Amino acid sequence: MNTDELYIKRCIELAQKALGKTYPNPLVGSVIVHNGEIIGEGYHHKAGENHAEINAINSVKNKDLIPESTIYVSLEPCAHYGKTPPCALKIKELGFKKVVIGAMDSHDKVNGKGKKIIQDAGIEAVSGILEQECIELNKRFFTYHEKKRPYIILKWAESGDGFLDKDFKPTAVSNTLVNQFVHQLRANEHAILVGTQTALNDNPSLTVRNVKGVNPVRILIDFDLKVPKTFSIYNHEAKTLVLNSVKEGTEAHIQFIKTGKDNFLYDLMDSLYKEQIQSVIIEGGRFTLQQFIDADLWDQAIVIKNENLQLENGTQAPEFTHTAYKKEEFRDNVISFYKN
Ligand code: AOF
Ligand code: ZN
Numbered sequence: 001m002n003t004d005e006l007y008i009k010r011c012i013e014l015a016q017k018a019l020g021k022t023y024p025n026p027l028v029g030s031v032i033v034h035n036g037e038i039i040g041e042g043y044h045h046k047a048g049e050n051h052a053e054i055n056a057i058n059s060v061k062n063k064d065l066i067p068e069s070t071i072y073v074s075l076e077p078c079a080h081y082g083k084t085p086p087c088a089l090k091i092k093e094l095g096f097k098k099v100v101i102g103a104m105d106s107h108d109k110v111n112g113k114g115k116k117i118i119q120d121a122g123i124e125a126v127s128g129i130l131e132q133e134c135i136e137l138n139k140r141f142f143t144y145h146e147k148k149r150p151y152i153i154l155k156w157a158e159s160g161d162g163f164l165d166k167d168f169k170p171t172a173v174s175n176t177l178v179n180q181f182v183h184q185l186r187a188n189e190h191a192i193l194v195g196t197q198t199a200l201n202d203n204p205s206l207t208v209r210n211v212k213g214v215n216p217v218r219i220l221i222d223f224d225l226k227v228p229k230t231f232s233i234y235n236h237e238a239k240t241l242v243l244n245s246v247k248e249g250t251e252a253h254i255q256f257i258k259t260g261k262d263n264f265l266y267d268l269m270d271s272l273y274k275e276q277i278q279s280v281i282i283e284g285g286r287f288t289l290q291q292f293i294d295a296d297l298w299d300q301a302i303v304i305k306n307e308n309l310q311l312e313n314g315t316q317a318p319e320f321t322h323t324a325y326k327k328e329e330f331r332d333n334v335i336s337f338y339k340n
Contacts, residue, residue: 004072007031007038008102008130011074012137014043014052020213021046023190024276026075026105026141030056034069053077053087057094067095074102074134076127079113088117101127102134107145140190140279143299149269151279152298154289155185158305178304178320180210185302187213191241191272191280194233195288196222205232206283217241217277219268221288223261241275243268265295301325 001009014029022044030052032040039062042055050058053073060066077087077099091099099118104127105111118125135142143151157178186192187208194204199220207215215238220227223245227233234240234254241255248258259267272280281302282292292298304322 003036004100004126004129007033007070007072008074008100008134010038010041011043011052011072011102012130012133014041015074015137017043018045020188023047023214023278024144026138028052028073028075030071030073032056032060032066032069032071034065039065039069048083051078051084051087054084054090057090063094068097070098070100071096072100072102074137076101076103076105076110076112077114077118078105078110079117080109082109086114086117088114091118092121092123095121096123099123099125100129101125102129103127103131103138106142139299144273144276144278148273149297150190150272150277151300152292153185153189153279153281154292154298154301155182155281155283156286156289156301156303158303176210181304181320181322183208183210184213185281186216187211189216189279189281191217191219191277193219193221193280193282193288195285196220196224196226197287198283198285199227199231199233201285203232204283205235205237207237216281217275219243219272219280221264221268223264241271243271265291265297269297299327301327 010031011029014031015027016029018027025044025047027044028051029043030041031038040056040058040060042050042052042057042059044050044052044055052075053071056071056073057066060069071091073087077091079086079088099115101115105114115125115127140151143149186206192206194206198204199222206218218233218238218240219242220233220240221243223243225242225244225246236253239253239255241257243257243259243264245258245260247256249256257267257271282289282298302322302324304320
């Protein structure tokens with residue numbers, strides 16, 4: 001790794017501290033370097049608050065060093081007046097010596113304009129440093145802006161035979177561990193979705209009680225509104241979107257989205273795009289998961305397996321493993337929750 005890559009790697013590390021907390025904004029980290037020494041660092045914490053570059057600039061003690069410094073940022077500095085003024089203008093105004101960018105920002109409002117402002121001001125700017133890693137960091141943000149739909153993660157638990165096991169019942173020890181792991185997965189994403197059967201069978205609240213984090217927006221697919229309002233998915237802990245074929249409108253923290261049963265996934269994608277939902281984790285059940293697979297609407301699958309580890313003293317310890325697969329890693333038709 002060369003020095004530019006090392007500093008962008010640090011930007012990525014910083015950015016990741018806010019995973020799950022910046023929606024609908026991206027994860028961004030920034031580092032300011034003077035004569036081979038880091039003199040400032042920052043990352044974007046939350047939508048509406050300072051961008052990464054501004055937090056890095058604010059952390060520099062001796063501002064006189066800035067015109068002799070390079071600012072590293074994992075995403076192209078913004079060029080627009082949004083909730084905050086454009087970072088590219090701030091960089092121009094302070095007269096940095098050089099700007100090093102990880103990935104360009106495909107958001108319509110930026111899309112090369114930030115880099116151009118900087119270059120037009122006579123500041124050297126390079127981009128595409130650890131580009132793949134920076135794109136991966138913001139896979140949710142990029143998928144949302146480029147595909148006009150959220151990044152979709154399928155999640156299920158498997159039994160030994162490789163098929164989804166509805167009766168997956170881990171023992172007490174692994175139960176706590178699995179719960180914590182699942183709550184962390186939820187906290188990382190902007191929204192979480194289940195179908196009618198899962199809501200009725202398991203009565204989940206779909207919140208992140210066992211970890212620190214923001215509760216995702218809950219999405220329930222319930223065409224005939226069979227799930228009673230007293231069920232946990234409707235509690236006040238988070239917002240709930242209900243895709244249904246009965247009514248439209250908002251009632252307190254519940255939003256009803258009316259759709260037909262055919263092609264409802266496309267209506268759902270449109271609604272989620274309008275709501276600026278950047279990612280969604282599908283927690284089942286098997287019928288719902290299969291519908292996303294059949295429509296080819298997914299990006300990643302996370303599979304949890306319940307296993308028993310053989311310990312050295314001969315006893316069995318309950319354990320679980322988890323694997324994340326990118327869609328490209330699956331061959332056609334490899335996933336089916338139904339045995340033929
Ligand atoms: C961030 N943090 O560190 C950078 C961003 O509404 P605003 O003003 O916060 O602008 C959000 C957009 O700014 C976002 O969609 C992205 O295109 C750009 N860059 N955003 O939240 C940052 N550098
Ligand atoms: Zn900005």
